[in-house]
């Protein structure tokens with residue numbers, strides 16, 4: 072299967088917020104997952120065959136042909152079904168079609184192995200925030 076077998080489409084940033092909150096930061100307030108830059112981002116959702124939003128990702132254009140994705144989450148009960156892989160492959164193609172050079176993310180170290188499978192490498196930039204260890208990861212496009 073490729074991402075073309077999945078129902079992926081642009082969604083308003085506000086439609087990502089409940090998923091971000093539920094999956095990534097349930098211990099924080101619902102408002103805490105709203106980013107100032109959400110209005111500048113491109114947000115994508117993957118919908119299951121029965122039309123339920125199951126995975127979200129937000130993409131932001133940076134300088135010099137760089138893009139960054141943030142707040143990537145698959146609903147807890149839907150993880151491990153290939154939805155996240157499809158969404159990540161989709162945005163890699165999307166960035167390539169924009170002639171972007173590099174795609175990066177601030178990865179939770181718990182997800183680093185996942186990103187390595189898609190060609191991302193760890194940089195030496197690491198930090199701790201909101202109870203999680205992060206490593207900046209990037210991939211040439």
Ligand SMILES: CC(C)(COP(=O)(O)OP(=O)(O)OC[C@H]1O[C@@H](n2cnc3c(N)ncnc32)[C@H](O)[C@@H]1OP(=O)(O)O)[C@@H](O)C(=O)NCCC(=O)NCCS
Nearest residue numbers: 143144145150151152153154155156178179181182184185
């Ligand atoms: C990371 C995440 C978005 C992946 O979405 P998903 O829909 O579960 O991904 P997939 O089903 O496509 O997983 C593909 C493979 O990666 C594996 N995988 C998923 N999450 C992983 C992780 N954190 N570390 C290592 N492997 C992982 C799956 O087990 C699966 O393996 P398989 O192909 O051998 O069965 C999802 O697990 C998630 O929302 N996690 C919590 C929030 C989070 O950590 N977000 C990323 C912040 S940087």
